[in-house]
Amino acid sequence: MCAAFLKPKILPDYTEGDLASGILPIPKKYKESDPYVQWIKNPHTISFMIGGIAILIYVAFTRDSSDPVSNVKYGLVAGCLIFLLFAMLQFKDGLFYRPHPAFWRIIKGCAVIYLVGAVFFLFLNENQARGLFSYIDPTLGKPLPERSYAEDCRLYTPEDPVSNFRNFRNAVYDEFIIAHLLGWFGKAFLFRDVYISWGWSILFEFCELTFAHILPNFAECWWDQIILDILLCNGIGIWLGHVVMNYLQMKPYNWTGMKHDQDNPPEGFGLLGAFRQLTPRELTPYNWEVFSSARRFFSVLSVFFLAASIELNCFFLKAVFWHPPSHPLVIGRLFMMWLFSLPALREIYQYISDPNCKRLGTMAWLTVAIIFVENCVWFKFSGDLMAHAQPTPAIVIYSWTAVVIVLLGGSLVYFGFYKPMRDRFEAEARAEADAAATQKFHGTVEQQQPQEAKGQTKSPNGVRRRRSSMGGK
Numbered sequence: 063m064c065a066a067f068l069k070p071k072i073l074p075d076y077t078e079g080d081l082a083s084g085i086l087p088i089p090k091k092y093k094e095s096d097p098y099v100q101w102i103k104n105p106h107t108i109s110f111m112i113g114g115i116a117i118l119i120y121v122a123f124t125r126d127s128s129d130p131v132s133n134v135k136y137g138l139v140a141g142c143l144i145f146l147l148f149a150m151l152q153f154k155d156g157l158f159y160r161p162h163p164a165f166w167r168i169i170k171g172c173a174v175i176y177l178v179g180a181v182f183f184l185f186l187n188e189n190q191a192r193g194l195f196s197y198i199d200p201t202l203g204k205p206l207p208e209r210s211y212a213e214d215c216r217l218y219t220p221e222d223p224v225s226n227f228r229n230f231r232n233a234v235y236d237e238f239i240i241a242h243l244l245g246w247f248g249k250a251f252l253f254r255d256v257y258i259s260w261g262w263s264i265l266f267e268f269c270e271l272t273f274a275h276i277l278p279n280f281a282e283c284w285w286d287q288i289i290l291d292i293l294l295c296n297g298i299g300i301w302l303g304h305v306v307m308n309y310l311q312m313k314p315y316n317w318t319g320m321k322h323d324q325d326n327p328p329e330g331f332g333l334l335g336a337f338r339q340l341t342p343r344e345l346t347p348y349n350w351e352v353f354s355s356a357r358r359f360f361s362v363l364s365v366f367f368l369a370a371s372i373e374l375n376c377f378f379l380k381a382v383f384w385h386p387p388s389h390p391l392v393i394g395r396l397f398m399m400w401l402f403s404l405p406a407l408r409e410i411y412q413y414i415s416d417p418n419c420k421r422l423g424t425m426a427w428l429t430v431a432i433i434f435v436e437n438c439v440w441f442k443f444s445g446d447l448m449a450h451a452q453p454t455p456a457i458v459i460y461s462w463t464a465v466v467i468v469l470l471g472g473s474l475v476y477f478g479f480y481k482p483m484r485d486r487f488e489a490e491a492r493a494e495a496d497a498a499a500t501q502k503f504h505g506t507v508e509q510q511q512p513q514e515a516k517g518q519t520k521s522p523n524g525v526r527r528r529r530s531s532m533g534g535k
Contacts (some may be wrong), residue, residue, distance in 0.1 A: 109150045114147045131197060146171045156405050156425060157412070166405060173402050188443040192383055195391070202391075206384050208278045212234075217282035233286050237388060238301070242295035248400050250303025251371070252407045254348040258362070259303075262369055263296040269370050272462070275452040277377055348411050356477040361414045365407070371433050372399050378440040381447055384399040393535040402429045 068133055118140060127133055149171025155163045156170070183191050196203035214229055222228040233239070250259050274280040282291070352362050376396055379385070386394050402425060409423025422430075 102386050110151055142175055157408050158405050161257055169401050177428055177432050180439060195383055204384060210278040210281045212281040212283050233290055239295055240251055243299045246296045246299030247303045250300050251402050255350055259300045266370050267292060269374055272458050304328055368433055375436040382443040384439050480521055
């Protein structure tokens with residue numbers, strides 16, 4: 063791990079021993095004898111182990127084991143839960159400490175399980191994969207009807223008996239409207255930069271246009287894509303996310319929500335104190351400095367496309383596995399990927415920003431691996447999808463070719479010629495300004511020294527004294 067991982071800036075009151083022990087650190091101002099603080103701080107490894115084994119024995123020996131499908135389900139769930147218990151108690155902490163480091167250790171364990179499951183699906187065929195999902199939910203495993211949002215792009219429909227703006231009304235009442243709003247509210251917490259969030263929003267709309275010939279539901283009307291998606295839903299979600307982040311960034315929080323004086327409970331003890339424990343102690347803003355160097359620019363650009371791949375994978379996976387958009391598996395996968403991406407983006411930012419950080423963080427590694435394995439899974443199972451796809455439009459090929467040329471050519475000009483020249487001119491200007499300030503300072507000192515010498519004289523013992531107003535010593 064990087065040195066910054068072991069001593070994060072958000073934990074100024076903790077010692078290296080606290081952070082290296084794997085136990086939740088408590089600020090030094092809290093008393094060790096406080097029972098609430100002591101219970102949170104203790105790891106409880108033996109207690110949780112005994113409790114987990116007791117529950118495991120009870121369920122294994124009391125349930126009806128006559129159904130082989132149910133046995134497999136219980137066995138897989140129990141194995142995953144035991145692994146998550148181990149992850150909660152034994153995995154190392156990351157950079158996130160709220161609501162509790164154990165929570166983020168469980169998330170790390172979920173990422174490992176998800177990656178292993180994705181690799182397992184990679185070695186199945188599409189019928190076997192869809193059959194496994196039908197064991198989870200019998201309603202799955204059936205082909206989905208194709209749906210396009212660009213069949214009729216008229217805003218005004220006077221002949222419609224329901225509404226004169228039927229197409230607009232259908233778009234507003236679509237389930238993806240709420241998904242866009244809530245999704246971009248959550249995505250704002252990933253990059254923590256309004257310009258990066260807007261760039262990500264526009265990039266994904268371009269990705270939808272790129273793959274609309276493969277997935278019909280990517281085809282949208284211009285007013286749906288620009289007005290409803292980018293400007294309204296995505297824009298409001300990004301704005302609300304940054305409003306909440308600015309609030310959390312300025313608000314001070316105590317770790318336990320209690321004063322260190324145990325005899326005087328603070329205001330908000332109870333529900334308010336529990337709520338504060340669920341909020342960040344401090345929300346570190348990200349300063350990506352995209353154009354500070356070529357390495358930084360292409361690193362952020364790579365993160366951009368990885369983030370877009372997470373969303374594209376959602377649409378392609380549900381298409382090849384025949385999952386409806388509103389199914390809990392689709393929503394749960396999006397929520398889990400968001401939880402994975404929160405610490406992953408923090409570790410990637412640390413890796414990009416800190417020159418002393420030479421190793422990618424655990425959650426960042428797991429998340430990037432999940433993205434690539436998911437790409438392989440849907441590409442392997444996309445035979446039927448590609449067979450029914452339309453030919454790639456020429457405008458898509460020409461557009462992305464132009465984007466690549468502009469990015470590579472613009473980067474070469476900016477980082478190869480313009481930025482070094484600008485940095486040299488700025489360094490020369492700073493040197494001239496410093497030299498002028500130094501010269502002015504020396505000139506001021508030289509003017510003050512003769513004036514001070516006139517008003518001073520030396521006493522016999524060598525101590526300077528001011529002449530009195532009578533001219534005596």
